[in-house]
Amino acid sequence: MSSYREIHNSLQFSSNTKNKFFSTDISSFNEGEFLLPLIGTSGVNFENYIELSMMSRENQAFMRMLFSDTNLSSDMNVGFKGNPNIGSIVLNQFTQSQEFKAFENDFVQGDKVIIISSIFGGTGASGFPLLLKTLRTSSNTALSSAPIGAVTLLPYFSLKVNDKSAIQADSFITKAKAALNYYEKNVTGNGTLNDMYYLGDVLPSGGYKNCDGGVDQQNDAHLIELLAALAVVDFSSKGHSSSFMTSFHEFGLNSTNAPQCVTFSDFGNKTLHLLRKPMTQFALMMSYLTNRDDSHMVSQKWAKERNSLLGEEFLRTDFYGWLLGFKLQYEDWLSEMAKNKIAFKPFLDDKDITDVLNKINGMPECKYGYNPFAKKSYDLIDEKLSKNLSKIQQNISAPQAFMELFYIVTSELCSDKLKI
DSSP: OHHHHHHHHTSOOOTTOOOOTTOSOOOOBTTTBSOOOOTTOTTOBHHHHTTGGGSOHHHHHHHHHHSOHHHHHOBOTTOOTTOHHHHHHHGGGGGGSHHHHHHHHHOOTTOOEEEEEESSSSHHHHHHHHHHHHHHTOSOHHHHTSOEEEEEEOOOOOBOOOTTSSOOGGGHHHHHHHHHHHHHHHTTTTTOOSEEEEEOOOOOSSOBOOOOSGGGOOOOOOHHHHHHHHHHHHHHHOOOOSOOOOEEEEOOOSOSSOOSEEOGGGSOHHHHHHHHHHHHHHHHHHHHHHHSOHHHHHHSHHHHTTHHHHSHHHHTSHHHHHHHHHHHHHHHHHHHHHHSSSEEOOBOOGGGOSSGGGOBTTOOOOOOOSOTTOOOHHHHHHHHHHHTGGGSOTTSOHHHHHHHHHHHHHHHIIIIISOO
């Protein structure tokens, strides 16, 4: 997100801008941070956090009825380890934070909120209803009456067995059922939520490395998480009335049999239209940057004609460095989803194809007609970059010119050659 923001802030977007790459403005609070800090949880177990020893004898006995010895001795450095009863206590503090108050004060009529959380752990399952209640009781009427949606992630991955871990995958279904039962009465059943999106999957065998959290928890990117992001897009496009009657949504693939590896063809028309062309445009640009080195690029007509903008000096800019850094993160994201279960592999690897226009997994080969001299693959991209250079304004920045040019060309290729 930080990389994305660096690139976005280097570009300009207006009604005259063709480029849509990095066009969504993602703002943050807490001096540029994307996280709300929890105060007083680092290096402290739950017993000390609630100051159990300072309570009266009667209250101590009551707390020991509510929380097991394991709960009380649990540290909270990496979350609540599947214990929503702990999370519901600790997370109360964030509503008093300066960051939340800044968000609350900045909220205006017409804004919306969507809350994304898992339901089979501790942090998300406890944080979602608490956050919803806080928003609905805000003194800011724009916030308290705003459309609020939620994406609830049911179990969709498994963990390897680790007797030393506080988290065990065999409890995921039970915890999800308990949370759903609570939500039925206190979330979707009490007139406080507009839309609820459910996402989940059959738990695969094997699973991720079992870690309590922190830097050792390196779960691979997953298709379910991409679909959760699409729920945000769907919710933002909806019109909402003043009533809070909850609408429920699920996601299904356009396949008779559940595939082990999902491609674009497995999506319904709405999702296909939303994803295939923009993802393909971006993939074509990223493949070009991978397979055409700097010396090749600066030797091309499109770079030579705007040498002061797109020549060697541009390739040494911070912007180009950020873009290459983002490319590596993007490629990791695709790679992780492709090897996960269930897999999502929309594109073939560059090493497995001879023509970049055959990159879409499951699509027929690109047809060039009968002209034996027609440019193909990356040579065609170079040709189109040069031909479209005249469409780029003279008085714009190098990052702006670069992104405009690649967006126009990849859009043409998708429409003319790939017919998408």
